[in-house]
Amino acid sequence: MNIDLAVIGGSGLYSFPGLENATRHSVDTPFGPASGDVVIGDFAGKRVAFMARHGESHTVPPHRVNYRANLWALHSLGARTVIGVNAVGGIRADMGPRVIVVPDQVIDYTHGRYTSFCDIEGAEVKHIDFSEPYTEALRRRLIVAAGRAGVPVLDGGCYGATQGPRLETRAEIARMRRDGCDLVGMTGMPEAVLARELDIAYACLALVANFAAGCGDEAEISIEEIFAHLAAATAEVPRILAELLKS
Template identity: 70%
Template sequence: MDIDLAVIGGTGLYRFPGLERVEECAVETRWGAPSDGIVVGWLGTKRVAFLARHGRQHDIAPHEVNYRANLQALHSLGAKRVIGINAVGGIREDMGPRVLVVPDQLIDYTHGRVTSFGEGRGEPVRHIDFSEPYTASLRADLLAAAAAAGIGVVDGGCYGATQGPRLETRAEIARMRRDGCDLVGMTGMPEAALARELELEYACLALVANWAAGCGDEAEISLEEIFAHLEHATARVPALIAALLKP
């Protein structure tokens, strides 16, 4: 089965609207089952696979996602290009709520997650080049698609991946700002590294859901506001993906 593009949906994106002739694939991998059934359908003349990273009921926490199974399942279905949709907090001044960002760098602050397919005795170890964590050509295509669709996105930025599921303290965000992070999220790693190990093209489309702690005017981050901002940002994703798939 050839897949023109795989999309991994984050918080707020549990289904992909507009897909036609849809079928659901239950895929098992040697690493276990992915987060949910993989929905495969047609968007125009292109075949698209969609997987909800947290499950369609949002019942899988960021640190409990089976990232290996997710990437392996998409790979086994024939996907070669993957867009990871990630809900994030904004740190940099131009990355406030409802902004879409295509980051070009990341820093991994997670711990205790399985970060490689080369885990355990007898598994081959691959020392991948991860200098540029996102595929440059896919990033360029994503940016060009946004421009063609008239959707504003910020080009570049550093994604800081934290453990979750709790949000970060003001001190942690201050440290991340000093480290050079522009965004903070909980699911950017090890997803990007595992995609590289499988030689998949991979790019991130980050949807800013809130200001990170201490970066906005709010004394406390409201979950109601987060989901309102996410709904607004997520509404632009299908048109952007459709533009990405145009010949």
């Protein structure tokens, strides 16, 4: 099956606006069920596949997402280029609510997740190079596409992946800042490394929903405000991806 681009939608992105002639595909994987069906249709003159990382009703928490099944399902249908759309908190001062970032580095603080396809019996053990966790050529294409779409994005930044589903403490965010993290999210890993194991070109569009704990003026982070900011940032995603597909 010919798929020009696959998109994994995070919190706030449960369907892909503008996807036409869509068909649904349920894929059996060696790793159990994926988060849901893969929806494939036409967008900007290309074939696009979409999957909601948390399920279409947001029923799968970040630490229970079957990342291996999700990537395997997309790959088995023909996806070789994937954009992960991730809701994040901003740590760096210029990464406040509604800002869109194309990160270039990751620090993984998660635990207990299946992080490799090598975990199944008889699988080849691959020691992949993960020095650059995102595909640089795809990152550059995303940034250029955003510029053509007139959508401001920040180039680069370190994504700190935490376990969730709870938000982080002030002390945890302070540690992450000392470690060099600019953003904090719950779904960036192991998605990126699994894509690398499958030789999938992968990049992240990180949508800042809020300042992380202790980084903004708010005494408490409001879930209602988070989703309002996410909705505003998410509305820009189809414009960026339409320009990406044109390139």
